Each structure stands twice: as structure tokens, then as C-alpha cells.
Amino acid sequence: xxxxxxxxxxxxxxxxxxxxxxxxxxxxxxxxxxxxxxxxxxxxxxxxxxxxxxxxxxxxxxxxxxxxxxxxxxxxxxxxxxxxxxxxxxxxxxxxxxxxxxxxxxxxxxxxxxxxxxxxxxxxxxxxxxxxxxxxxxxxxxxxxxxxxxxxxxxxxxxxxxxxxxxxxxxxxxxxxxxxxxxxxxxxxxxxxxxxxxxxxxxxxxxxxxxxxxxxxxxxxxxxxxxxxxxxxxxxxxxxxxxxxxxxxxxxxxxxxxxxxxxxxxxxxxxxxxxxxxxxxxxxxxxxxxxxxxxxxxxx
Amino acid sequence: xxxxxxxxxxxxxxxxxxxxxxxxxxxxxxxxxxxxxxxxxxxxxxxxxxxxxxxxxxxxxxxxxxxxxxxxxxxxxxxxxxxxxxxxxxxxxxxxxxxxxxxxxxxxxxxxxxxxxxxxxxxxxxxxxxxxxxxxxxxxxxxxxxxxxxxxxxxxxxxxxxxxxxxxxxxxxxxxxxxxxxxxxxxxxxxxxxxxxxxxxxxxxxxxxxxxxxxxxxxxxxxxxxxxxxxxxxxxxxxxxxxxxxxxxxxxxxxxxxxxxxxxxxxxxxxxxxxxxxxxxxxxxxxxxxxxxxxxxxxxxxxxxxxxxxx
Numbered sequence: 001x002x003x004x005x006x007x008x009x010x011x012x013x014x015x016x017x018x019x020x021x022x023x024x025x026x027x028x029x030x031x032x033x034x035x036x037x038x039x040x041x042x043x044x045x046x047x048x049x050x051x052x053x054x055x056x057x058x059x060x061x062x063x064x065x066x067x068x069x070x071x072x073x074x075x076x077x078x079x080x081x082x083x084x085x086x087x088x089x090x091x092x093x094x095x096x097x098x099x100x101x102x103x104x105x106x107x108x109x110x111x112x113x114x115x116x117x118x119x120x121x122x123x124x125x126x127x128x129x130x131x132x133x134x135x136x137x138x139x140x141x142x143x144x145x146x147x148x149x150x151x152x153x154x155x156x157x158x159x160x161x162x163x164x165x166x167x168x169x170x171x172x173x174x175x176x177x178x179x180x181x182x183x184x185x186x187x188x189x190x191x192x193x194x195x196x197x198x199x200x201x202x203x204x205x206x207x208x209x210x211x212x213x214x215x216x217x218x219x220x221x222x223x224x225x226x227x228x229x230x231x232x233x234x235x236x237x238x239x240x241x242x243x244x245x246x247x248x249x250x251x252x253x254x255x256x257x258x259x260x261x262x263x264x265x266x267x268x269x270x271x272x273x274x275x276x277x278x279x280x281x282x283x284x285x286x287x288x289x290x291x292x293x294x295x296x297x298x299x300x
Numbered sequence: 301x302x303x304x305x306x307x308x309x310x311x312x313x314x315x316x317x318x319x320x321x322x323x324x325x326x327x328x329x330x331x332x333x334x335x336x337x338x339x340x341x342x343x344x345x346x347x348x349x350x351x352x353x354x355x356x357x358x359x360x361x362x363x364x365x366x367x368x369x370x371x372x373x374x375x376x377x378x379x380x381x382x383x384x385x386x387x388x389x390x391x392x393x394x395x396x397x398x399x400x401x402x403x404x405x406x407x408x409x410x411x412x413x414x415x416x417x418x419x420x421x422x423x424x425x426x427x428x429x430x431x432x433x434x435x436x437x438x439x440x441x442x443x444x445x446x447x448x449x450x451x452x453x454x455x456x457x458x459x460x461x462x463x464x465x466x467x468x469x470x471x472x473x474x475x476x477x478x479x480x481x482x483x484x485x486x487x488x489x490x491x492x493x494x495x496x497x498x499x500x501x502x503x504x505x506x507x508x509x510x511x512x513x514x515x516x517x518x519x520x521x522x523x524x525x526x527x528x529x530x531x532x533x534x535x536x537x538x539x540x541x542x543x544x545x546x547x548x549x550x551x552x553x554x555x556x557x558x559x560x561x562x563x564x565x566x567x568x569x570x571x572x573x574x575x576x577x578x579x580x581x582x583x584x585x586x587x588x589x590x591x592x593x594x595x596x597x598x599x600x601x602x603x604x605x606x607x608x609x610x611x
Contacts, residue, residue, distance in 0.1 A: 005421075008522065012417040016431070019414050022490065023438050026449035029459070033452055043452045044459055083338075091335040099328035105336050112343045114543060116551020116594060118568045119587045123346025126353050126580060133362075163342030170335055199327075224440035231554050235575055247444045251558050263445040270441040278433070 027267070034260035042257060053261035066246065066262060073243040074269075076157055076165065077226040083162075084169040084222030085215060092177025093203070096186075106174075113171035117231030124164050124236040128155040155238035164236040165226045172225065173218045180214045213284045220277035224270055350591075354584035363580045371585030375570075389570070393593070396567040399481065399556070400549040403488040407545050408538065410489065411496025415537070416530070418497075419504035420512075432501070439494045447487050447558045454478040454486075479561030487559040492548055496541035503537030504530070539605045543598055550594050567593075 033040075037048025057066055095102060112120070132153050139151070154160070188210070192202040208215075230244040237245065243266060250259050357368035379387035386394070414435065422428045438446065453459045454477040461473040476482055507530065515525045531538075553568030567590050574583035 006522075009421050012413060012421055015413055016417045019410060019493075020434055023435070026453055026490070027438070027441070027446060029452050030445070030449045041457075043455055043457045044462070087335045087338065090331040094328040094331035097324050097328045099325050099332065101329075101332070101336065105332055105339070108336070108339045108344065112339060114547045114598075115343070115347075116547055116568065116590060118551050118553055118571050119350060119591055120343060120346065122571060122575060122583055122587050123350045124342055125575065126349045126584065127346045129363075129580065130349065160342075163338065166338050167343045170338060174335070220440070228440075228442040228444075230444060231552075234554070234572070244442055244444050247442070247448070248554065248558060251444070251448060252562060259448060263442070263448055267441050267445055274437060274440050 030260045031264050031267070033257055034264040036257040036260075040257055042255065042260075053256070053258045054265070056256075056258040057261045057265065066243075069241055069243045069246045070265075072157055072240060073227055076161060076242065077223045079158065079162060080165045080169055080226035081219050081222035083166060084173045085219050087166075087170060088173025088177050088218050089211075089215060091174055092181060093207075095178070096181055109171040109174045112167045113175075115167075117168075118235075120167055121164060121232045121235040124160050124232075125155075128153065128160045128236070128238075153238060155236070157237065157240060157242075160236040160238060161233055161242070164232040165229050168229060168232055169222045169225045172221045176214060176218050176221070180211050184210070210288070213281045213288075216277055216280050216284065220274065223273055227266075227270060227273070350584045350587050353581050354588045356581045356584075358579055358581045361578060368581070371579075371581040371583075372589075374582055375585055375589070388565075392565045392570060393567055395565060396550060399484060399488070399566070400546055402485045403492070403549050404542060404545050406485070406489045407493045407496045408542065411493050411500055411541060412534075412538070414493070415497050415500035415504055415534075419501055419507075435494060435497055443491055443554070444558065446491060447555060450483060450487060450490075450559070451478065454483055479559070479563065481560070481564065484556050484559045484564060487555050488549055488552070491555065492545050495544035495548065496538075499540040499544070500534055500537035503534040507533045535605050539601050543601055546597055546601075547594055550597070551590060 029044075032046070033042070033044070034053055035049050035051070036046060036053060037050045038052045040047035091105070095106075132151075132155070135151055135154070184207075188206055189202050192206045197205070228244055229242070230248060233242055233245060241249070247259070247262060247266065250262070353363060354371050355367055355369060357364040357366045357370055375389055376387065379390060418428060418431055418435075422431060451458070455461075456473045456475065456478070458477065460477055461470075464470045464474065465472075511529055511533075512525055515529055520528070551568045553566060553572045556564050556566045556569060557572075567586070571583050571586045571590070574580075574586060
């Protein structure tokens, strides 16, 4: 293979460019259209430029309470992110030692990843429904009458909703941990141990700093996957809706560009999180390079 | 990705070694336990409940814990009586399979060449990371928004229709661009090609470049190298990507709902419809059927290649 680019390079470069345009083109179209003038419609051409539709979103504008959905999704995303990071790092550490059940956990995570979302969602909905039925019918029998008083459902954002999101984010977290430890130099830990570090000190001062950029990556996956999650939440979220669910509901009823404005705002949050996470990763990697370690590089 | 197991020789005295192994094992349990617990509560138990409830009885407003196959018989209602006419459930599954096959074929073609370009033609590591990120960023943004994004392009007065009329190919707007099987497949390809690119790229990047040079030196044409070296070695990635795409599309109800204008039936949508009618056992029976078909497809695919070796 010489230095001159073969013809196939140019053909595939063109193909790749077309793919990237295909990926971003439609999204960019709605970002532009969300700035439609007050008389603008759902399609081009632009009928003036204004912030009318953003104003509509913020003032509620007759559509559902978007502000509340926004806050709910944000809170849930942050909780999912923290739990995903902590549980993934912990489980990733566990897989470095032999333990009974290792392969069960591994295959469960893979199954959870590829399970059609509607089935997981239905299962969680059934689980909570059965709990509800049980509490309503039998709580009094066990002297737990106070529980049944005014009880409606155990389903909610931070019970069934949180669980549904975790079945989606944890497999990603675990797979990223595997990727990290596949190229982790175990001698660094041995060296720390030989120098008298306790297991916690070894983790805190040796392992964690090396894997930190990738751990930020896990956080990025945890938040964004939760922030956009729809299929698994659909049946398992209870009476309140997350932002993607509200958006999906709006697709059938809204005929004005406010849905684009909402889409632009939602994407803006995603982009802020993505770029914040990527910058942190870059800074951490630069610091590692300066301090001479080349372990744990380049994994997002 | 392998499940790494630390096998460093233990030089300590036997008694102490057994003790260390025990503490190590309990520490591993403490570390992996929380994740296992989450999966047990929100994945394994719900799955068991789906199977159990699928054979329960039900009436208009609640499920009745008594053995009954009504969920299944209701689902297959008319399937034997109306032969040779296909019943609703079979028609729906055929339609879902058709959408699934179309999406699979397209994502495979696109994903393969995108991964090929990234793995073999992009030579600098930095560019490889930048271009991979470019492909990944949309995956981190909302699926619903990426569906809505097609409306201004494909709608009745959308850019595509305007363009086609402008050029003079058609003289009135084409209606089948949006809220049709076409737009469903387009959106599915748009959303999920990423799941094909990543595993195929992962397989390709591990191919020893010297193999390709050797083939070139031995006089193989570019096509022969592709067919005899690259495709066989990328097969694990192709299979893993296919599993992702097929399982997603088989169970999909959101994309098919939004892009099909809520008019196209699919395996996932049946479950959703049964649920909103509060017919839990019927929904569960449909989920079991869907699960069975998905498992069949996956096991057929894993016959082609031993995925376990590749993870």
C-alpha cells in the first residue's frame, strides 16, 4: 500500500461525508426552523426570524407543562448518571477477580442491553402493578393498614422509572469498564501494594486517576441515555412524564414550530453535556500525558 | 472484550492464601452485588413476571391470577378459522419482519462501508477519534427529535417535495414520503446505523494490517482482499451489529409509531395497545411471542459465529 491514496479512498470519503450529512442534516434543519417568524410554519421557507416559539415553550403556550418535565428529566438523568458510574466502576473492579456469578452478571447485562425495550418496560409495569394490587388488598392483613391509606401506586420517576433507565445504562457502563481494564497494566497496582498501599489507597491514588477519563465517559453515557430514553420509560414511569415522552406525545398534535423549539432546547442540553464531558476528558488526558503516564488513554 | 480474571500466582502460605481468596471473593461480591441487585429487581424478575402473567386470566379491568391461555388464544384469534387468509397477528409479524429486513440490509451496507473507511482509510489516530465522535454525537441526542427532524424535509410541503417540483420531476407533492413505511425505514436507518458501525469498526481495527499487505503482495485484487480477508475477519462485528439492529427493530414501537403516523402495526405496537387497554396478560403473551422470535433470530445468527469468543 503506497502513499498515494487509492481511488477507493475518494469514493469512500464521499460516502462517509454523505453519511455525516444524512446524520446531521435533518437535525440542523429543525434547529434553524425553530427560529421561524411568528407566522412561520412547520417547513421551509423561513418566514422571518424570531424567538417567538422559544417564548411559547417557556410560557407554556397552551401545551403541557414543559418546564416540569424538563426538571424531572434533568433530575432523573443526574441520578441515573451517578448510580451508573458508581455501580459500573464497582462491578468493573469485581470482574478483575474471579467470583462466582461473574458470567451470570455478564450475560444478564448483555441480555438487558439487547432485550426489546417494550418487554423490559412491560415487565417493570407488571411488577409494580402486582405490588400495588398486593398492598391495596393485603396490607391491612399484616397490620400495615396505614400503608394502604391513600396509597395509589409504587410506580414513579425514582422507583420504576429509575430502574427502567438503569437496565439500559448499566450495560454500557459495564462494557466500557471491560474495555478499560482490558488494557490496564495490573503491575501498577502490584507496585502500589508492594509499597504498602491499602486496597482503598491503591484504588484512590493509582487506579482511579488512570481510569478517570473513561469514568467521565461512563457518566456521559449515563446522563445522555437517560435524558433521551423513551421506549423503556413508556410503560414504567407512572403518572408523570419525562421530556422525551412529552415530546413524543406532541408529535401527533402540534402543528406549529414550538415543537422544534422544544427539540432545539432539548438538544442544547445534550450538546452542553457532551462538550463538557469531552472537554473534561481532554483535560484529564493532557494532565496524564504531562505527568508521564500513558495508561488508560483515549477511551470514550 | 474478555472477562479478565486475575491469575497471578499466589505465593503466600496455603492457609493465608485460602483466607485471602475468601476475602477477595467477598469483596468482589460486594462490588458486583449492587449491579446484580438492580438487574434482578428491574430486569430478571420483570421478565419472569411477564412469562407468568402471560398465562393468567383477565377481564376488562384487571388480571386474574388463574391459569388461562386466553392471552395467547385471543392473540391468535381467527388464525386457523380464516385460513388461507392471514390473521392480524401474522400479518403484523410479517410487516415487522419486512421492516426489520429492510433496515438490517441498509444499516449493514452503510455501517460496513463507514466502518471500513474509518478503520482502513483514515490513517491518523486523531482523525480517527474525531470522525468516530462525529458519528457518535447524534447517538447521544434524543431519538424523538431525530425523528421529528424529518418532518420539514419529507412533509407535504417539505424540502424534498419542493425540490422535486422545482426541478420538474413531479407536478404535485408526493404523499408517501412521510408517515409511511418509507419514512419508518428511513428513520430506523438514520437512528440505528450507529449500532452497526461500532462493532464492525471494532472487528476491523483488530485485523492485522500485515495480512492485507500479504494479500496485496501475493497479487490479490482489492475485491479479493475484501471478500477473502476483511469480511471473514469482520464477521463477529457484523453479527453483533446485526443482533443489535434486529432486536431493536423487532421490538420497536416508538419509531414505527411516530414515523408511521400511528397507522402502521408492529409487534411492539401490539404490546403497547394491549397495555393501554389494561389487558396485561394479553400484552405479556405478546411479549413472550416477541421474545421467542427474537431469541430464535439471535441463536440463528450466533450459529454463524461464536460471539462469546469476541466479547
